[in-house]
Amino acid sequence: MxxxxxxxPLAFYFLVLLLCVKPLGAYMARVYEGKPCGLDFILSPVERLIYRLCAIHPEKEMGWKKYLFCLLFLNLFGALFVYGIFRLQHFLPLNPQSFxxxxxxxxxxxxxxxxxxxxxxxxxGENTLSYFSQMTALTVQNFLSAATGMAILIAFIRGLIRHETNTLGNAWVDITRSILYILLPLSLALSLALTSQGVIQNFSAYxxxxxxxxxxxxIIPMGPAASQIAIKELGSNGGGFFNANSAHPYENPTPISNFLEMLAILLIPAALCYTFGVMVKDKRQGWxxxxxxxxxxxxLLSITIWAENHSNPMFTALGIESAGNMEGxxxxxxxxxxxxxxxxxxxxSNGSVNSALDSFTPLGGLIPLWxxxxxxxxFGGVGSGLYGMLLIIIIxxxxxxxMVGRTPEYLGKxxxxxxxxxxxxxxxxMPLVVLLLTALGVVTSAGTSSIQNPGAHGFSEILYAFTSMGGNNGSAFAxxxxxxxxxxxxxxxxMLISRFWAAIPILAIAGSLVRKKIIPINAGTLPTHTPLFIILxxxxxxxLGALTFFPALTLGPIVEQFTFWRTYGY
Amino acid sequence: MFFKAVQQIKVAFIFLILLTVLTGLIYPLIVTELAQFFFPWEANGSLIQSDKKLIGSLLIGQSFTSEKYFWGRPSATVPPYNAENSSASNLALTNPAYLTEIKKRVALNNKNNLHNKNNLIPIDLVTASGSGLDPEISPAAAYDQVPRIANARKISEDMLKKLILAFTKKRFLGLFGEPRVNVLQLNLILDNINYERTSA
Incomplete structure (x- = not known):
């Protein structure tokens, strides 16, 4: 059984994922190195048109401060734009339900x-946002925020491979190419595959x-869902078209659509590791x-599966079959x-859900939280996951x-x-804001009045909310x-603090590394592709994760799991 | 320096407008065109009609409470199967309210179901779905309801069992998802309603 x-199923899933890593990773490396990649004949005229209309000079490289400046302003305008569209939604088109x-x-x-x-x-989604808001506010930012993460990652990689120079590439070019050559074609293919399964894509009224x-x-809601859901999974965004997110039959109607969407969640973050290996000219580093x-x-996945498959002890007495935890x-x-x-x-950092995490067993819910x-x-977010990982590698x-008393170096820097x-x-x-805000949520009535479930689980709800926003994840104990x-x-x-206070130091490190010489490998170099290093x-x-969050987890899911066992047996 | 900064800000602004047009308008419109061409029924919500009137979507569950119908999963939306506000119960397993709720669902099942009392109640009949709109139940949950429906409609249990078997959907590649039957589809057949797919 x-x-x-x-x-x-797990073996098949990871096999398919790993088979995609190499081709997609190699393709993305070509995209970022500016080499021909097969789609140029259609896309490069579009790319050139964007540069011309924006007066972007693709050959002009930027230092880290300028690179950051561009990204920050793009995101700032993006936020203002979304805010504006939402606030004026009633007066804008494509609002058949007149929200x-x-x-x-x-x-x-x-x-x-x-x-x-x-x-x-x-x-x-289905009772707040018009189709226009979903498309021009949410879908657009799904693309842009994903591309921003990818651009920062690529700038960081350039900081590692270039030496004795100041520039990290052109921010506009990196974002444009991420969207045009990677995110758009994949989203187009995925959204079509999803509609074949029953994900809706129309502009009808409900x-x-x-x-x-x-x-x-x-009343059955309608709307252009497939185009948004495709990029929502690929770009590790996760914001749903509907309230129930990917549990909604119109977002995720069959086991096939579910498989494709799960694959899309890990696809780019996993493949970017290979891209990294190609770009640093040592694929072992990526693997x-x-x-x-x-x-x-x-x-960790196995623990959750075990916990959720484990029958609910209180069900036996009630004459319910023992078949794991199906609530939600x-x-x-x-x-x-x-x-x-x-x-x-x-x-x-996708954060979409196809089941209700709030109704998971305490242990089953602890794992997503942790x-x-x-x-x-x-894996992390597209781009942001790998640059976060590179940061941990530096540490x-x-x-x-x-430990060995030598100047540390990574890839010769x-x-x-x-x-x-x-x-x-x-x-x-991230830990700082998460823990501080959770504490604030617990001691104020404004925070505790939102709780649905009493006891330790209520604490978990608040901890999960601020963890999810602080980790830029987006899932919830809803x-x-x-x-x-x-x-x-x-x-x-x-969300602003934890995203940008990570992104800014990352680019600062890139700006510092790019000026350094590359030291040739010598006897004292710590190899960073060996099993020893992987274990380290x-x-x-x-x-890091356990030390920072174990006390908080003890107050929430851990104590809840013991209560659960004590009340209902094992 | 200042001039250069202003220039980049201008670029950021125009860039955002262009990408909004590209990814927020052109991309969804292309997907819509293609989806409406290749999969018009699916893209329009898997709707079905009878006598030119819409009677439901095969993907969105409906509430059934009468003894002569197959029942779907308990739904946590208000009222049940409210497609305008999909949601789960979000009750924690340790919440006393959850136990109360489960007991209520069990009582409802035991009262109305003539199922063999030695059989355990299939779990999906007493747990609320993730969306509140789950259109399907497990085959076990369908078989469990056979005696009740056969009694209410005065038809043979065998016929109902054959019907369930014929409409059971399998797992994808034998690996993903779970076997299941569509509640609305079964009930339409029980009521002898002829329906057709519509992409209107």
Missing amino acids: ILENVFY NNVSPALAFNTATSFITNTNWQAYG KKINSIEHSQEQ AILFAMLFIFIP KETRFGIVDSTLWAAAATAT LIHLGEVV TVFIAGL KIEPYEMKMASIAALI GLNANTFFYNTLGGIE LISVILV
Whole structure:
């Protein structure tokens, strides 16, 4: 049973994923190195047109400050744009249900949420947003925030491979090429595949039907969902077209659509590891990172599957069959597909859900939560996951350097106090805001009044909310009423802080590394592709995540799991 | 320096407008055109009609409570199967309200279902779905309801079992998802309603 229901599906899933890593990774490397990649004949005229209309000079390279400046302004305008569209929604076209303007707090929260690639869902899609808002505000930011992450990653990689220079590439070119050559073609293919399964894509008004038995009116929502869902999964965004996100039959109608969407969640983050290997001209470096990610991901995934498959002890007495925890899960997905999704979407910063995490067993819910606590570096967001991982690698080589008493270096670049300071800032900011805001949420009535479930689980709901926003993930223990002034504004600020206070030090490190010489490999160099280094890297990730968050987890899911066992038996 | 900064800000602004047109308008429109051409029924919501009237979507569950119909999963939306606000119960397993809710669902099943009392209740009949709109139930949940429906409609249990078997969908590649039957589809057949797909 376990073989058939758990092992084979997982093995098949990871096999398909790994088979995609090399071709897609090599393709993306060609895109960023400006080499021909097969789609140029259609796309390069579009690319040139964009450059001409914007007066961008693609050959002009930028230093790290200018690169950052461009990205920040693009994101700032993006946020203002989303905010504006939401606030004026009622007066804009493609609003067949005549939804009202979105409230200021919710518009602010959603705008910051989408520019930071968090896609926290305080809104309920089908009863809040017009088609125009979904397309021009949300879908656009799905592309732009993903491309921003990828651009920062590529700039960082250039910081490693170039030497004794100042420039990291052209921000506009990196974003344009990410979108045109990678995100758009993949999204187009995926959205078509999804519509074949029943994901909707139309501009009709909501349909009224009379239900068979009660002849009651049932209103069925419509809209251009497939185009948004494709990029939502590929770009590790995760904000749903509908309130129930990927549990909604119109977002995810069959096991086939579910498989494709799960694949899309890990696809680009995994393939970027290979891209990294190609660009640093040592593919082993990329594989080492990918294996480190898998070695953390697979055991944690197994724990969730075990926890959710484990029958609810209180059911036996009530005469219910023992078949795992199906509360909040859809029939067509069952336990394994729901938990695999939950782990994949929280390991990456995707944060979409195809089942209700709030109704997971305490242990089953702990794993998604902790996967976000690990800093979204196990796959992570597109681009942002790998640059987060490279940051941890810098910390790891520094620690290793301290142990053997040599100047630490990575890929021939010396890691000095400046890099370490920046890496520490970037690594510490997320835990800091998450824990501070959780504490604030717990001690104020504005925070606790949103709780749905009492006791330790209520604490977990608040911890999960601020973790999800602080980790730029976007999934939720959705019982918490997040659409309040308190959560909308504080969460919005939190998302901005944790996204950009990581991105800025990353680019600063890149700007410092790019000026350095490349030291040839010598006897004292710590190789960074060996099993030894992979183990070291995994330990650093786990220790950082465990030390920072174990106390908080103890108060939430851990104590809840013990209560659960004590109340209902094992 | 200042002039250069202003120039980049201008670029950022125009760039955003262009990409909004490209990814926010052109891309969804292309997908819509292609989807409407290749998969018009699916892209329009898998709707079905009878006598030119829309009677439902095969992907969106409907509420059934009468003894002569197959019932779907409990739905956490208000009212049940409210497609305008999809949602799960989000009840934690340790929440006392969850136990109360489960007991209510079990009681409802035991009262109305003539199912063999020695059989355990299929789990999907007492747990709310993730969307509140789940159109399907497990084959076990369908078989469990056979005696009740056969009694209410005065038809043979065998016929109902054959019907369930004929409409059971398998797992994808034998690996992904779970076997399941569409509740609305079964009930339409029970009521002898002829329906057709419509992409209107």
